[in-house]
Amino acid sequence: MTRAGLAAARSSTAQLAGIIPxxxxxxxxxxxxxxxxxxIDVVAHLAALASEAVDPPPPDPSLPKNRERYHDLRVDQRRGWSHAQVLDEWRCSTPRQLDLLEAAQEPPGADEPVDVPGLGRYPRxxxxxxxxxxxxxxxxxDMLAPDGPLPFTLPEATDDQVAPAVEFMLAGLPQMQGPELTATVERPLVLDLTGPGATTVTVLPATGPDGRLTVAPGADATTQVHSTALDFIVWATTRKPWRDHCRITGDAxxxxxxxxxxxxI
Incomplete structure (x- = not known):
């Protein structure tokens, strides 16, 4: 189970809660x-995710299929709210979300597949x-300097915080972009991520009936992309150009x- 993910979620949430006042x-x-x-819109986004986790809305085919546009819509729905209203939603829904995620670590439902619209299917x-x-x-x-506008500081990110985030990203990598990304991998590629959250995986071309890439542990290719795991979170979400943070060995x-x-996403 991913109890490490739950601990990481609680840790970063506590740090955000310490900054809000x-x-x-x-x-x-x-x-x-x-x-x-x-x-405030960033917190509105997190609050919306928490509220939907504890009280899922009914299916609505008119909503955007693109996950980023869906998030924009939910934030736009809260733009007329006061700061206090946004923070109240976040404070109310987030502890309940964490409780649900803790319950999701227990069998028999822990391995049940869950569809996340626009992002793929994951074990609960x-x-x-x-x-x-x-x-x-x-x-x-997005919030804190140097890239965000807020002048507050946090302790250096730890392996316990970074590794679960990277684990989700690697689980989502074969699913979120479908054929567009799959077509770019014709030979195995290694992602060698160092520092807090360090891991090494090989991205394998699609071969199975589902037509998806596979992310396998270990280094099983001569072409390798080297980056810190912290930088991976930034460039793999296109917040910054990968060329500023990656070193390629082998066939670039x-x-x-x-x-x-x-x-x-």
């Missing part, structure tokens, strides 16, 4: 590093890692199309 009204209105979102226990990824990534990359022409197209 230090914020001024003016700071909530500053543009975040997430394009088109103010700082891995949903804790999605929250770990979301809170960690938005807090550290085999890795470049994959890196150009990768966009984990």
């Amino acid at each position: 230090r914020m001024s009204d003016e700071q909530w209105e500053l543009p975040s590093a997430c394009d088109g979102w103010r700082v 226990h891995l949903l804790a890692n999605t929250m770990a990824f979301n809170v960690f990534c938005h807090l550290r990359n 022409s085999a890795a470049t199309p994959f890196l150009d197209h990768l966009d984990i």
Whole structure:
């Protein structure tokens, strides 16, 4: 099970909760590093995710199929809310979301597959890692300096916080972009991620009936992409160019199309 994901989600959530009381009204209105979102909109996004986790809305075929546009819609629905209303939703729904994620670590339901619209299918226990990824990534990359506008500091990110976020990203990599990304991998590629959250995996071309890439542990290819795991969270979500953070060994022409197209949500 991914109890490490649950611990990471709790850790980053506690860090966000510690920053919120230090914020001024003016700071909530500053543009975040997430394009088109103010700082308060980032929290509105996390609050919306939490509320939908504890009280799932009924299916609505009119909603955007693209996950990023769906998130924009949910944030837009909250733009007329006061700061207090957004924070109240976050404070109310987040503990309940964490409780649900804790319950999801227990058998027999822990391995039950869950469809996340626009993102793929995951075992229920891995949903804790999605929250770990979301809170960690938005807090550290979109809200806080140097990339975000807020002048607050946090302790250095730990392996316990980073590894679960990376685990979710690698689980989502074969699913989120479908044929567009699959077509870029004709030969195995290694992702060698170092520092906190370090891991090494091989991205294998699609061979099975589902037509998806496979991410396997270990290094089983001569073409390798080297990066820190912290930087992977930034460039693999297209917040920054991969060329500024990656070193390729082996055949760069085999890795470049994959890196150009990768966009984990």
